[in-house]
Amino acid sequence: MLTNNATGTPRPMSTPPRPQPQGGPPRTPNPWIGVRFLCAGQYIRVYRRPESPFYLARCPKCAKCVRFRVGKGGSDARMFDVSC
Numbered sequence: 001m002l003t004n005n006a007t008g009t010p011r012p013m014s015t016p017p018r019p020q021p022q023g024g025p026p027r028t029p030n031p032w033i034g035v036r037f038l039c040a041g042q043y044i045r046v047y048r049r050p051e052s053p054f055y056l057a058r059c060p061k062c063a064k065c066v067r068f069r070v071g072k073g074g075s076d077a078r079m080f081d082v083s084c
């Protein structure tokens, strides 16, 4: 489940150049997402384990864990703001 904060204005961020992994799984176009924790004021990049159906991001300040599910019909966004 993707958390969309109604108060947080999503900012358009340029998509960083994506390295083309050779032999990587073609079904996972998003091997990572960017998550910005507002309470910590830190932006982290979250990678997903191949066996995990979701990204698990943890706030470096309050240690709150936020899951970002991966699936069809989900958001195409790769940058998220999390207020915790």
Ligand SMILES: [Zn+2]
Pocket (backbone or CB within 6 Å): 037, 039, 040, 059, 060, 061, 062, 063, 064, 083, 084
């Ligand atoms: Zn936090």
